[in-house]
Amino acid sequence: MAQVLYDFTAEPGNNELSVREGETITITNQSIGGGWVEAQNSRGEVGLVPEDYIEVTPTPSLGNVAASDLSFFDAYAPASTPATNGNDPWSAWNADPSGGSTNNWASNPEGTQTGKSAPDPWAPVSHGHPQAYQGPGAEDDEWDDEWDDMKSTGGYAESEAGESGALQRGGSHATSMKISLNKFPGFSKSGPELYLLCKQLVKGKDRLPIYVGEVGPVWSYPETQLDCVVADPKKGSKMYGLKSYIEYQVTPSTTNRPVNHRYKHFDWLYERLLEKFGSAIPIPSLPDKQVTGRFEEEFIKMRMERLQGWMTRMCRHPVVSSSEVFQLFVTYKDEKDWKMGKRKAEKDETVGVMIFSTMEPEAPDLDLIEVEQKCEQFSRFTKSMDDGVKEILTVGHEHWKRCTGPLPKEYQRIGKAFQNLSSVFTSSGYQGESALTDAMTAAGKTYEEIAQLVAEQPKKDLHHLMETNNEYKGLLGCFPDTIGVHKAAIDKVKEGDKLVAASKITQQDKVTMAKRASTMSYALQAEMNHFHSNRIYDYNRVMQLYLEEQVKFYETIAAKLRQAHSQFTTM
């Protein structure tokens, strides 16, 4: 059962179901994906409804898995009073239940992922549901067949998703469902043993060395950094035009040869990266499936911009960008190559905590106290930064609203008031009036221009500041999980003596576990150092950009006013 939060009008031919705010519907299939659920209304009609438009009602008959599902739903249910400024791509932040309040951060990692934008309930129907581009009904699409294939063959039954099944699932193929029940297999606190106690470490080319550089442990960085351009979004269609989708061109700097990808392919890549690296490396969520945008063009541009940001961040990461799956994504030769690569990636067993088995720190082992201290330090830092970033987002959001709302209106009214007075003066019939009235009219127009400048400015500067902080908010939201894995490992190592005493593990196992916790710590430190160096670059860059545009803005206004000033004369 679910409660409808907003009116939703079905688009004809899209297998959708129109629902009204306050209506109660029954969810008949939650695993549709793409932001949709299948639901039945009280008249027995069945169809698809955007999952963000509904709030699932908890019922006692649901099991453990469904319950965790529900908390997931709750965390992302749009607030009942969404921000009214439809032009503001960040309006959903206000609706983010974790925004501002940071209490959930440590205790409820699910609440800290990038807030999914609530669909704008005021957007025109024809553009309001951009997810329709990769909507349901994927089984009709040849290109997508294998995708859905994989979902049914490579996944696991829902009943396995409980805590008890986590250990077994660790090394196997994890879910590729759109709604991940657990973000990655290593999330379970019983996870780290798999690595801590595994028999054999990965050797050869999959090895991930960790060096000690000037700043401490660091990943191995390639000589030239990979870069990708996401561009040229093209509308494709299938089923004789009944379904349409957007395909983006991705061009890596290495081959300079473009490959095409739909959003769902990015999503597939994200799932693979999360599965493979998520225990060690924060893999930020993809841009929200539903970026708010009143118009199709605006929506596509916004999504592309954010996909570009996501790709750039992945390219910059030495471990991620050099991985086979990532290389496949940016350099596959043809469809066959892509299909084979996909299947291989989905069969990869070095996922979850097992990624640590590939890591080789070229440094002496750390003792547990150091490991724990580092972990605590990173936890504190990422939490504080999460608070700081959210504060900027909140303040920036307020400022955005003011700059696009009341402020330009006020400048416009000032401009109009000057011009009106000028018209009155023109009617005086007094000689020698025109110099003043011309100047007053010009001054009035100048304030109207300033109104325009003020309203357009946020797109030029605040936008980037917000995007960067939003990206960091997403990135920081991954840390509680990553750090959680480390804490779980530390706890396990601390239990060592007890486990030995209980004959659950050998003395040698205990030593191995401590050594491996040290490896994990080196990985975390390398990752933090990567994070810091990127952060310093990103914030320097975005602040430069912001201030540069702000300077231009104020200088432009000053120049316009100077011009207006020059027209007045007191002889």
Next chain:
Amino acid sequence: MAQVLYDFTAEPGNNELSVREGETITITNQSIGGGWVEAQNSRGEVGLVPEDYIEVTPTPSLGNVAASDLSFFDAYAPASTPATNGNDPWSAWNADPSGGSTNNWASNPEGTQTGKSAPDPWAPVSHGHPQAYQGPGAEDDEWDDEWDDMKSTGGYAESEAGESGALQRGGSHATSMKISLNKFPGFSKSGPELYLLCKQLVKGKDRLPIYVGEVGPVWSYPETQLDCVVADPKKGSKMYGLKSYIEYQVTPSTTNRPVNHRYKHFDWLYERLLEKFGSAIPIPSLPDKQVTGRFEEEFIKMRMERLQGWMTRMCRHPVVSSSEVFQLFVTYKDEKDWKMGKRKAEKDETVGVMIFSTMEPEAPDLDLIEVEQKCEQFSRFTKSMDDGVKEILTVGHEHWKRCTGPLPKEYQRIGKAFQNLSSVFTSSGYQGESALTDAMTAAGKTYEEIAQLVAEQPKKDLHHLMETNNEYKGLLGCFPDTIGVHKAAIDKVKEGDKLVAASKITQQDKVTMAKRASTMSYALQAEMNHFHSNRIYDYNRVMQLYLEEQVKFYETIAAKLRQAHSQFTTM
């Protein structure tokens, strides 16, 4: 009977009466003046209460005069929801019942005077009642004896104030009561006959020639314009310090010898000028008795600034500034000189419409159609300008509130957010962090400085724009009366044939009336041309000043941001 609108706490020793909001009191003396009335509370205590703190309840037992008094009270009663921004000297505009609505303009001249500021009910008691400086009890003051003398000997009984008594009063001494029941004797529509039919015109040095210049009829302008500096306010006291008042130094450019005047002397001058010239020349009200100001110093400064503005405007007027009474005010030699001059001025019989008897246009007579057209044109123009000026005041008031309220708070929050993020970064423990954190802190501080600049800016630029428009609002509020006198004269001339037929006037009287209406029209045209030339100068000047300060403001911000920008580096 009156209703108390705001709490008022009596100052000890000032003969005041404490009252509470909602209390009903009985007014025992309405002619106290200085913004005070004497009232009795339900416990029988009698004392002074500020008239703006109460609302008079109309009762049927009151006569005509009292009724007109009541409408006067109503027009100025503070709105029950006064603006909350105590720092904004224009907050009273919102409470001005005629603000925005211009319907009253033509039909109810009393409603169009400069809105009297409501006393700020939130001001601290010790500074909240600045009118206490020239409060009641003037009979204790030697300096003021003659003033009060005049009121009782030179005035007329209240019962004379009705419409019927207007003609007889026309040439005699008008009221010097603080609350004028009619603004000037000529206001009555029956007034103009006094001049239209008078036997003898003024000759000699009191003659006011009207020339025809490039722009049309003009007053005779002196070669050098009189100027006055109002400065150096000094607190004086009387009654062994029980009463205190402020004395301003007025220094005319002609003698360069300062004379001292209290506000009540300015008020006396205003009454004289209004009485003498008001039919022909708009005499703007003095600055409100109660300028809003939280602190004594601020109040004194504000009043002085506005007295200066008023004096400057009077000095600039060739007819006013060269008048005997104005010259007396700025150049009296000693107390004896002042006293004698005062008595003489109060005995002046060339007041009200009789001022036109001094005017001699050096141009051919205008026919009645021309006279009427000019009058209509001026009426339309002054009404439109009144609307335009009020719009600027409304918009400016809004802008003032935003610039001193939410906007700087927002910049402050942006600044804090940057600085907070900078502190978080400092805690990273990562090497090479300090360049970024220093830059972020500097950027944050810059936005705090901008907040300060934004909040202080209105005092530098908007203030002058508002003051000038406020002055013009006051000036324009005088035109309905001035134009009303002309319309009444035109109507009377139109009745000419009928009056001749009824043997009320002779044929010669009719011709004389038409000629005198022409003289009045020349006077009105000369006055309008004076108004226009001043207006063009004033608006050029204030717009220059406003835009100059605005340019400086935006350039300062740009420079500060440029400085902040330079501290970021992406190597």
